[in-house]
Amino acid sequence: MKILIVGNGGREHAIAWKLLQSQQIEQIFCVPGNGGTASMERCQNLPLSMNDFEGIGKAALKHGISLVVIGPELPLSLGITDYLQRQGLMVFGPTRAGAQIEASKAWAKAVMREAGSPTAQAAVFTEAAAAKAYAKAQGAPIVVKADGLAAGKGVTVAATVAEAQTAIEAIFQGQFGDSRFVLIEEYLTGQEVSVLALTDGLTIRPLLPAQDHKRIGEGDTGENTGGMGAYAPILVTPALMDKIETDLQNVIATLQRRGINYQGVLYAGLMITPDGNFKVLEFNCRFGDPETQVILPLLETPIEDLLLACVKGQLSQMPPITWTGAAACVVAAAGGYPRAYQKGQLIKGIEAAEALGACVFHAGTQVKDQQLVTDGGRVLGVTGSGKTFAEAIALAYAAIDKINFEGMYYRRDIGHRVKSSVSF
């Protein structure tokens, strides 16, 4: 079986790595991939843009691809699945209509209401004056969200009304993509958990709950990033997990009623509220990054069987998914990230890190003149797995200590909540 993966992050490297554990997989192609996917045996990068649907379709047909797996939200929201399906290809990832669950927060809220999902109260506005007046009337803290995709930067948790109003202005000025709507949302407190579920459009199969660390600084301080680390599994009680699963099932049923056969990953960003219940903060239409880098190393069921069951509508026939152990991923970022940073720094020490037994997933790297150099803000994700969190975290840190590039930064406290043994 040959598989083509679209994307260039740590998530896509982890998916490729997991697939390659199966002897059934003859070859993987990544569009465009990164330095990590370029270095694995039976894996090859194709120098195409992720948004070149025609080029991807032609390459997939030429290479006899059995399944195309789409990593990021942008091509999904632009309809890559619809296009490739029209070429007769099997595609893991929702159609453009389904991807609206991430690409439009107003649409997602409407689906949540219809599905009965517990979520923050929100109001939607099409112009700044009314939005600002509403924010003022509600008072701070309050959450301001751009409707559309904004590369993870479209949400402001405003501590003051003035901050909320600045965020509203910025969204309508187009600083976060071309959102035509602003959502103003009730501020929720609690612990965030990511529950990613596989779905074939009818059946839901949740993966292990994970938690990421979004802030740049230790103690969850400073600016938001694409994710500085993650760990799994989060201990969610069976009763709460059942409620979450029922909610995801209701969302899929709501999408079916709207004529959408949603296949792929439905990723719920949840807030576990202090009363032990949950509220949905957002839905994403894809695997999480860096959650995937801690979930997949723990998966025992062959991933290709699960992905194929989703696209063939056969998920209900799959035996229960099985898992082992715990994992933690520490992200090595370029100095200065999430603001301006340098690219092209030589990366050393990956073999030594891998020799300890860790998985080094590449994100912003490339091979240039036969050397591995940095090529993005989040450069690598180093995952340690073990029987316990203590083992997993110790391995991730021992391994990342072997790696260096100029300006390399990473958080020293990934998994800190595990140590205070939080469970829900």
Ligand code: AMP
């Ligand atoms: P979203 O893209 O909607 O998940 O928002 C990004 C981040 O903003 C979330 O991971 C939360 O940390 C935070 N956030 C979003 N909505 C809320 C809310 N209603 N209350 C508090 N924090 C929120």
Ligand code: GLY
């Ligand atoms: N880890 C956050 C995301 O993938 O959106």
